[in-house]
Amino acid sequence: MKNNKPKEKGLFMFKLVQNHKVLYFISLILIVSYSVVDLLKSILMSYIFDDHLLDSISSLIVIVLVFLGVYLIVSTLQQYVVEVLKNKIRYSLNQNLYQSYASRNIESFQKKDSSEILNEFNNEVNVVIDNYVSSKLNVFSLTISLILGSLYIANLSVEILMFLLFCAFITIFINSIFKNRLKKNQMNYLDSMKQWLCSIKNLCRCFSDIKILNLEKVFCDGLDIENKNIEQSTLKNNGFIKILTSINSFISQAMFFLTLLFGIVLIHYNRLTVGQLLGIAQASNMVIMPIVNYANLRNMIQSSKPVLQKLLDNSICSEENEPIIFDEQIHDIKIKHLCYCYGVRQILDLSNLVIDQGKKYLVIGKSGDGKSTFLDILTKQKKADGIYVNDKDLKDVQFSTYADKFSYVNQDNDLLPFSFEQNITLGRKMSKYSLKDLVTIFNLESIFDKERDNLDFEHLNLSGGEKQRICLARAMYRNKKWLFLDEAFSAIDKTNSDRIHQFILSNPDLTVLSIEHKVTKETVSLYDKVLLFENKKIVSMDVEEYLNSSF
Numbered sequence: 226m227k228n229n230k231p232k233e234k235g236l237f238m239f240k241l242v243q244n245h246k247v248l249y250f251i252s253l254i255l256i257v258s259y260s261v262v263d264l265l266k267s268i269l270m271s272y273i274f275d276d277h278l279l280d281s282i283s284s285l286i287v288i289v290l291v292f293l294g295v296y297l298i299v300s301t302l303q304q305y306v307v308e309v310l311k312n313k314i315r316y317s318l319n320q321n322l323y324q325s326y327a328s329r330n331i332e333s334f335q336k337k338d339s340s341e342i343l344n345e346f347n348n349e350v351n352v353v354i355d356n357y358v359s360s361k362l363n364v365f366s367l368t369i370s371l372i373l374g375s376l377y378i379a380n381l382s383v384e385i386l387m388f389l390l391f392c393a394f395i396t397i398f399i400n401s402i403f404k405n406r407l408k409k410n411q412m413n414y415l416d417s418m419k420q421w422l423c424s425i426k427n428l429c430r431c432f433s434d435i436k437i438l439n440l441e442k443v444f445c446d447g448l449d450i451e452n453k454n455i456e457q458s459t460l461k462n463n464g465f466i467k468i469l470t471s472i473n474s475f476i477s478q479a480m481f482f483l484t485l486l487f488g489i490v491l492i493h494y495n496r497l498t499v500g501q502l503l504g505i506a507q508a509s510n511m512v513i514m515p516i517v518n519y520a521n522l523r524n525m526i527q528s529s530k531p532v533l534q535k536l537l538d539n540s541i542c543s544e545e546n547e548p549i550i551f552d553e554q555i556h557d558i559k560i561k562h563l564c565y566c567y568g569v570r571q572i573l574d575l576s577n578l579v580i581d582q583g584k585k586y587l588v589i590g591k592s593g594d595g596k597s598t599f600l601d602i603l604t605k606q607k608k609a610d611g612i613y614v615n616d617k618d619l620k621d622v623q624f625s626t627y628a629d630k631f632s633y634v635n636q637d638n639d640l641l642p643f644s645f646e647q648n649i650t651l652g653r654k655m656s657k658y659s660l661k662d663l664v665t666i667f668n669l670e671s672i673f674d675k676e677r678d679n680l681d682f683e684h685l686n687l688s689g690g691e692k693q694r695i696c697l698a699r700a701m702y703r704n705k706k707w708l709f710l711d712e713a714f715s716a717i718d719k720t721n722s723d724r725i726h727q728f729i730l731s732n733p734d735l736t737v738l739s740i741e742h743k744v745t746k747e748t749v750s751l752y753d754k755v756l757l758f759e760n761k762k763i764v765s766m767d768v769e770e771y772l773n774s775s776f
């Protein structure tokens with residue numbers, strides 16, 4: 226069953242701070258306090274001039290010093306707490322993202338391009354913090370300033386307040402015209418960044434082929450085009466925001482001077498005192514700045530919303546509904562009817578095949594016949610209908626508990642970013658096999674002696690065969706009853722391969738399904754059954770039958 230949860234929209238800020246409610250609340254209180262202190266400055270100004278405090282310099286100095294002290298404390302606290310909040314949100318966003326990725330099934334994860342994931346962690350989270358969270362908090366702070374400033378000015382001169390609000394309306398209107406353009410520019414910028422990262426990833430992945438095939442210029446030309454796209458889209462995005470910002474700040478300057486002129490006219494008609502005009506001029510910043518900045522901040526918020534929506538969508542766990550916890554050993558796997566397609570191309574069309582516990586199956590067939598796909602389906606890395614494990618529909622079986630009952634090794638298994646020892650034991654102390662024995666059987670002594678405690682083990686240039694032997698040793702150390710091998714011997718020399726085959730296949734409790742291409746008569750004879758892939762079907766035969774017909 227697909228998780229058809231509808232996309233949640235809106236209330237983004239609430240979702241972002243839901244794990245940090247207390248800190249968010251404290252930040253809001255400090256923001257309000259800061260605005261109150263700012264308003265005190267206007268009141269102080271008008272008080273100083275109208276109540277002739279200028280005559281008493283000592284009280285003036287005391288009042289100003291007290292004010293500055295309070296201002297310093299509140300403003301520092303506010304800045305610091307808001308910064309802490311932003312960092313907590315960044316941490317939670319990253320945490321939600323990687324936890325949601327880790328909970329995905331293998332198939333859905335593989336569909337995602339790694340550069341897209343890197344881009345999410347690197348650029349998109351920053352866009353959300355810098356453009357969305359900061360702007361939202363600023364909007365709140367400016368709203369409080371606007372309310373307090375407006376109340377103060379309304380108390381002294383309703384006309385000036387009306388004038389300021391009228392200018393505000395015009396500014397917001399001008400900015401809202403460009404709303405969609407801003408969203409589009411932001412998405413274009415992120416797209417071009419994603420493509421560039423993707424090309425750099427390809428450059429790293431194919432570097433030796435690029436050098437050998439003399440393709441450096443082709444790749445650099447491609448990167449140049451993408452680099453140019455980034456340059457242009459960044460300029461379009463940031464440049465456009467900067468132009469709007471500067472128009473808005475021009476409007477704010479004009480409003481300040483118009484307010485002063487308006488106030489002087491009112492003084493002329495005895496409707497205002499000088500002190501009150503100074504108070505209004507000071508407080509007008511509390512009205513003008515929010516209005517102008519509100520337009521700028523709204524631009525930033527609008528432009529970052531699509532990114533935030535995408536990040537939140539990706540943070541929603543997309544795990545399938547798998548109700549059956551699989552806490553028993555695998556007795557058998559029945560393929561009742563398996564029909565598997567990639568797009569419109571059918572790869573497998575099998576029926577009535579049973580894989581029994583304890584038997585050893587050699588899986589062979591022409592390249593591209595679907596053997597790996599078959600193993601991926603049995604190990605639930607790919608989803609398909611018609612497979613039953615202990616008569617339970619494999620589709621409904623929980624992946625993690627099922628995966629705990631088998632080991633799987635493929636030819637491309639890379640080493641984990643752990644030390645040599647941990648790569649085999651995965652930190653488990655107990656196993657049927659001792660680490661020392663496995664090191665001997667899998668001929669890993671030279672690596673073991675040299676690199677036992679090296680935590681940068683993954684960076685060693687081990688050969689393909691050495692890596693495969695370590696992965697096979699890990700599979701045996703895990704001591705599971707079922708072992709799925711997908712060309713797990715492909716890079717191992719004959720002597721090592723024969724010895725390891727002998728060791729694995731002589732274990733009577735172990736069920737083995739092993740895909741192999743180059744296999745000798747001696748090795749084949751260690752198996753019980755051969756599963757031969759032909760024309761989307763599997764022919765199952767006894768090993769003697771296969772040996773008689775093929776060797």
Ligand SMILES: Nc1ncnc2c1ncn2[C@@H]1O[C@H](COP(=O)(O)OP(=O)(O)OP(=O)(O)O)[C@@H](O)[C@H]1O
Pocket residue numbers: 567572590591592593594595596597598599
């Ligand atoms: N994710 C995919 N999307 C589309 N086609 C795929 C995908 N994975 C594999 N195929 C195709 O399905 C076919 C079967 O692939 P599969 O890897 O299962 O074959 P195989 O028998 O294991 O081959 P080989 O012996 O060469 O490893 C191949 O033609 C392959 O190109």
